[in-house]
Amino acid sequence: MSLDAVTAILAIPALAAVLLALLPGYWLTAYLNVLAALATFLVALSLFFSRPPQGAYLHIDDLNNVFIVLTTFVGLTSSLFSASYIGHELENGRLTPTFLRFYHTMYQILMFAMNLALVANNIGLMWVAIELATLTTVLMVGIYRTHEALEAAWKYFILGSVGIALALFGTILVYMAARPVIGEGLDAMVWTTLVTRAAEFDPALLNVAFVFLLLGYGTKVGLAPLHAWLPDAHAEGPTPISAVLSGLLLNVALYALLRFKMLLAVNPNVIAPGPLLVTMGLISVVFAAFMLYRRRDIKRMFAYSSIEHMGIIAFAFGMGGPLANFAGLLHMTMHSLTKSAIFFAVGHIAQVKGTQQIAQMGGLTVTNPVLGWGLVLGVVAIAGLPPLGIFMSEFLVVTSTFAREPLLAIVLVFGILIGVAGLFLRLNAIAFGEPRGAVAEAKASYGPMFAHLALVFMTGVYMPPAMVAWFQNVAKLLG
Amino acid sequence: MRGISFDIAHMLAGTLLLLSFLQLYQDRLYALLNVFALHALALALSVAWQAYVQDAPHLYVTALIALVFKAVIIPVALHRIIVRLGIHREIEKVVGVGTAMLVGMGLVALSMVVMLRVTAEADPLAREDLAFALSVVLLGLLMMVTRRNAVSQVVGFMSLENGLVLAATGAKGMPLVVEISVAFSVLIAFIVIGIFLFRIRERFDTVDVQALDTRRGERQ
Numbered sequence: 001m002s003l004d005a006v007t008a009i010l011a012i013p014a015l016a017a018v019l020l021a022l023l024p025g026y027w028l029t030a031y032l033n034v035l036a037a038l039a040t041f042l043v044a045l046s047l048f049f050s051r052p053p054q055g056a057y058l059h060i061d062d063l064n065n066v067f068i069v070l071t072t073f074v075g076l077t078s079s080l081f082s083a084s085y086i087g088h089e090l091e092n093g094r095l096t097p098t099f100l101r102f103y104h105t106m107y108q109i110l111m112f113a114m115n116l117a118l119v120a121n122n123i124g125l126m127w128v129a130i131e132l133a134t135l136t137t138v139l140m141v142g143i144y145r146t147h148e149a150l151e152a153a154w155k156y157f158i159l160g161s162v163g164i165a166l167a168l169f170g171t172i173l174v175y176m177a178a179r180p181v182i183g184e185g186l187d188a189m190v191w192t193t194l195v196t197r198a199a200e201f202d203p204a205l206l207n208v209a210f211v212f213l214l215l216g217y218g219t220k221v222g223l224a225p226l227h228a229w230l231p232d233a234h235a236e237g238p239t240p241i242s243a244v245l246s247g248l249l250l251n252v253a254l255y256a257l258l259r260f261k262m263l264l265a266v267n268p269n270v271i272a273p274g275p276l277l278v279t280m281g282l283i284s285v286v287f288a289a290f291m292l293y294r295r296r297d298i299k300r301m302f303a304y305s306s307i308e309h310m311g312i313i314a315f316a317f318g319m320g321g322p323l324a325n326f327a328g329l330l331h332m333t334m335h336s337l338t339k340s341a342i343f344f345a346v347g348h349i350a351q352v353k354g355t356q357q358i359a360q361m362g363g364l365t366v367t368n369p370v371l372g373w374g375l376v377l378g379v380v381a382i383a384g385l386p387p388l389g390i391f392m393s394e395f396l397v398v399t400s401t402f403a404r405e406p407l408l409a410i411v412l413v414f415g416i417l418i419g420v421a422g423l424f425l426r427l428n429a430i431a432f433g434e435p436r437g438a439v440a441e442a443k444a445s446y447g448p449m450f451a452h453l454a455l456v457f458m459t460g461v462y463m464p465p466a467m468v469a470w471f472q473n474v475a476k477l478l479g
Numbered sequence: 480m481r482g483i484s485f486d487i488a489h490m491l492a493g494t495l496l497l498l499s500f501l502q503l504y505q506d507r508l509y510a511l512l513n514v515f516a517l518h519a520l521a522l523a524l525s526v527a528w529q530a531y532v533q534d535a536p537h538l539y540v541t542a543l544i545a546l547v548f549k550a551v552i553i554p555v556a557l558h559r560i561i562v563r564l565g566i567h568r569e570i571e572k573v574v575g576v577g578t579a580m581l582v583g584m585g586l587v588a589l590s591m592v593v594m595l596r597v598t599a600e601a602d603p604l605a606r607e608d609l610a611f612a613l614s615v616v617l618l619g620l621l622m623m624v625t626r627r628n629a630v631s632q633v634v635g636f637m638s639l640e641n642g643l644v645l646a647a648t649g650a651k652g653m654p655l656v657v658e659i660s661v662a663f664s665v666l667i668a669f670i671v672i673g674i675f676l677f678r679i680r681e682r683f684d685t686v687d688v689q690a691l692d693t694r695r696g697e698r699q
Contacts, residue, residue, distance in 0.1 A: 124654065158632060162620060165639050169616060172646045175653055176598070176605065184652025204597035 004052035006060055008043045009068065009115050012036055017108035021101065026090060029104045030083040036108060037079040040115070041072040056190055059121035062474050067118050067255050070333055074247045074340050075111050077448035081344045082107070082240035084445040088351050089238070099143055103238070110136045110244065114252050121191045123171050126256060130167070130220065133249060134160045141237035152232035159219060159229040167216025167256075173209035174263070177201040195263055203269035210273055213260050214280075220253030223314060224284035227307050234303035235356065239347030242299055246306040247340035251332055254310065258317060258478060265479040277318030282408065284311025285415035292422030297356045298346055301426060302339065305382060308419050309335045315412060316397045317478065319404070325475035327396035334389035334456055335382075341452035342378040345371055348444040349430075353437045358426060362436030371442050372431050374449050379427045381456050383420040389459035484532045485604055491525035492611035495645060496587065499618040499638055503583055504576045508561050508630055512554045515634050519549035522641045529648045532604070538648055545644065549637065557630060573625050586617040608649025615642030 016036035020029050047068065051060045060068075086103065089095045095103070110133055117129035138160065142153030171189075178188040181200045187193050198206075219226040234242045261273045288308035295301035313335065316328030348371055349364065350356045364372030381388040384395075394416065401409035459467075498518040505511040523546035530538030572579070590613035598606045619639025623632050647653050 154629075158623065158636070161636055162623065162639070165616065165636075165643060168643050169613070169646060172643070172650055172653070173609075176609070176650050179650065179652065180600075186654045188652075189654055202597075202600055204599075208593060208597050 005043050005046050005050070006052050006058045006119050009040050009047075009072065009119070010058075010112060012040045012043065013108045013112035013115065017105050017112065020104040020108060024097070024101065026087065026097065026100060029101065030086065033104050033107060034076070034079045034083060037072070037076040037111065040111065041069075041076045044068045044072040054121060054192060056186060057122050057125055058119045059192060060119060061477075062470065063258070063477055064118045064255065066329065066333070066470070066474060067251060068115065070251070070336055071114050071118065071248050072111075074244065074336055075114075077344075077451060078240050078243050078247075078340060079107065080445060081243065081347065081448045082238075084443065085240055085347050085351070086238070088443060092351075094144060095238075103140065103143060106136045106140050107240075110140070110249075114248055117252050118255060122186075122189050123174060123191060123194070123259075124189050126191075126259075127164075127168055127171050130217070130253065130256060131164050133252065134164060134220070137233070137237075137241065137245060137249060140241045141233045143238060144236070146236070148232075149236040152229075152236035156229040156233040159226075163216045163219025163226065165216070166212050166219075170209045170212030170214075170216055170260075173205055173212065174260070177205040177209060191259065195266060198263050198266035199268065201267055203267055206264060206267060206270045210260060210264055210271070210276075214257065214273070214276055217253045217256045217260075218280060221250050221257065221314065222284075222307050222310050223280040224287045224307065224311065225280075227284070227288075230307060231300045231303040234306070235297050235300040239299070239343055239350065242303070243340040243343035243347075246303070246343060247336040250306065250310050251336060254313065254317075254332070257314075261317070262478060274318045274320050277314045278408065279318075281311045281313070281315030281318055282411055282415070284308065285315065285412060285419070289415045289419035289422060292419055293425070295426070296358055298350065298358050298361070298426075298430070299343070299356055301358070301423075302342055302346060305419065305423065306335075306339055308415070309339070309382070312394065312397060312412070312416070315401075319397075319401060320479060321400070321404075322472065322475045323400040324397065325478045326471050327393050327400060329471050329474060330459075331390065331393035331397065334393050334459065337452040337456050338378060338381045338388075338390060341449045341456075342375065342382060344449040344452075345375040345378055348442050349375065352440045352442050355437065358430060360437040361430045362433050364431045364435075367435045367439050368442050370446055371444060374446065374453070376427065376431050377453050378449070379423055381453060383423050384416065387457070387460045389456040392460050392463075484528075485607075488525065488528055488532065488604055489607055491521060491528055492608055492645060492649075494521045495525060495641065496611050496614050496618075499615050499622075499642075500580070500583060502634070502638060503579050503618060503622055503625075506572070506576075508628070509558070511631055511634055512557055512561075515638060516550050516554040518638055518641060519545055519553075522644060523550060525645060526648045529608075533651055535652070541644065541648060545641075549641070553637065557633070561630065573627060579621065579625050583618055583621055586621060587614040590614045590617055602651075605649050605651060609646055612642045612646035612649060615639070615645060618642075 013036060016032065020032060023029055023032065047060055047065055054060070086095065086100065090097070090100060113129050113133035113136060117126050117133060120126040120129055138153050138157045141156055142149050175188055178194055178197070178201060180202070181197050182188040182193060215226065222230040234245060264270050264273045285308050288304045288311060291304045292301060295304065309331070313328050313332050316324045316331060349361065352368060352371070353361050364375065381390055384390045398409055398413055401412060495518065498514060498521055501514045502511060502518065505514055523542045526538055526545055527542040530536065530542060591610050594610035594613050595606065598609055616639050619635050619642060622635030622638065626632050626635060
């Protein structure tokens with residue numbers, strides 16, 4: 001295989017992982033980590049302009065191009081954030097240098113796995129990549145080796161593997177459905193071949209396959225009845241990993257679901273996958289919104305907010321149609337950017353306060369103005385207030401739903417409003433009022449956080465026509 | 480080709496299912512591991528038979544992996560872990576044996592109904608295999624749910640994986656990539672679990688997952 005851009009976005013993280021496993025020293029490795037992420041991002045950007053031809057294993061199309069650029073971008077900013085965050089963790093002794101080396105290696109392996117899942121043209125390969133991503137994140141969640149971290153990692157591991165196992169069963173069923181039409185062997189697992197011939201597949205088999213895929217990958221997305229691992233994993237791992245989990249890994253799992261949804265859309269005789277996604281999405285939104293109220297741990301609270309937003313995104317894609325798909329894509333992008341920005345802020349806040357308990361935080365806008373106002377901005381953005389990007393995408397989801405299914409739209413709006421109120425209630429306690437808890441100077445890098453928020457703001461005010469055209473095109477692809 | 484080859488494949492898959500049931504009511508860790516080794520052995524035979532019937536030599540590799548890795552190495556390793564940790568041999572169950580067996584039977588009936596109905600047009604061998612495979616997967620899940628002990632949850636997970644391998648090999652001509660990766664991911668999964676077990680041991684002197692369960696939600 002010659003070295004083209006697609007190979008490069010896999011090769012760079014893979015090589016970096018090896019290098020980081022061998023090299024000692026904190027600053028050197030943190031720097032290398034950022035450098036590798038930057039290189040991957042630049043190569044991913046180049047995909048917009050020239051694409052290598054599709055192969056039997058890897059391919060690039062309009063849909064995964066968006067995901068890849070988003071993934072590598074957040075990967076880059078998270079690595080910047082991680083450099084300052086992890087430095088602090090080393091100072092206060094929560095991490096030892098050995099574990100640091102391990103952490104950086106795992107970070108790059110995770111980037112590799114997510115990129116592989118996105119560019120894979122083979123449904124088996126995609127599954128392997130998602131499994132690899134799950135395993136690396138399990139290890140990262142357990143890295144602090146405290147009682148809680150181990151419990152979270154174990155829970156994540158067990159639930160994640162069960163989900164992954166169900167997804168594999170679904171993948172096998174898709175192959176079974178494809179085999180009589182396409183023939184035995186590799187071709188019957190190649191995505192680009194599958195989607196052109198899906199109309200001839202056995203509908204009953206595809207139905208069952210999709211149910212398994214939905215349960216399997218749905219677990220990884222964190223949709224409501226299957227979400228149990230998500231809050232623990234977010235709360236106990238290192239914060240850069242919470243940012244990557246929320247901002248990226250959930251998207252990757254959703255991407256896998258969307259691929260199979262497209263497959264089903266081609267076949268006229270199968271069940272419509274939309275209503276299933278809509279139901280799970282709505283349950284997630286309403287459930288997570290109520291769960292926001294009694295949270296005492298700040299990272300856990302934002303983890304529930306991630307469940308809520310993944311619910312909104314799944315809902316939008318489930319509704320389907322050009323407008324709802326467009327809104328879903330936009331919301332996904334905005335949510336990734338905003339949520340990782342919030343986690344960047346939260347990570348530094350937790351370091352300043354020495355705890356993740358909300359009760360021991362207060363008056364942040366007074367004690368640490370930049371951090372405090374950064375968090376306020378982030379929460380305002382995630383709550384969907386105008387003129388930020390999430391307002392626009394939520395508005396589009398809601399209006400397009402009102403036009404078609406007013407009842408569903410009412411439930412959705414109800415869930416969103418409950419969630420917003422819950423978030424602001426907590427934000428008020430954290431950001432304003434009497435300063436509470438430890439007061440310390442934050443040794444933070446604010447760049448990544450404000451870069452994300454600026455992007456979200458810009459999109460809310462003015463979306464570049466090229467981006468609109470691109471998203472519209474992808475929305476049409478999704479059917 | 481309905482005939483002796485079908486009957487043998489059927490019998491082997493059936494054996495696998497039967498062994499899944501056997502696992503369900505074992506209440507001692509050593510016995511559980513022995514049954515799991517048998518389970519893996521039955522899987523290896525079944526995969527080897529598929530390799531012979533389908534004339535697909537690469538499946539012999541999968542069979543060999545099942546035989547060496549799952550039927551020998553893992554049970555032995557887990558055995559040693561149990562000895563070294565000196566954990567209590569009784570397995571604590573969430574529900575009683577009777578209930579678990581009844582639920583198990585319900586799950587098997589469910590998977591038969593679902594799979595036989597949707598695969599009406601597939602060839603009979605693949606069809607039966609798939610129905611059995613789903614049963615084994617669901618029983619593995621049931622075992623993970625009904626056990627509190629980390630080791631037995633791991634065994635449940637591995638018998639679930641066995642069901643997946645059965646399904647993958649039953650699907651004729653499924654590319655090799657996947658089989659190897661399945662085996663490989665089991666390996667990785669096992670390493671992960673091994674690390675976890677030792678860490679858990681380090682911290683709490685127990686591998687009873689219930690000891691970890693203090694945090695569930697945000698109890699304070």
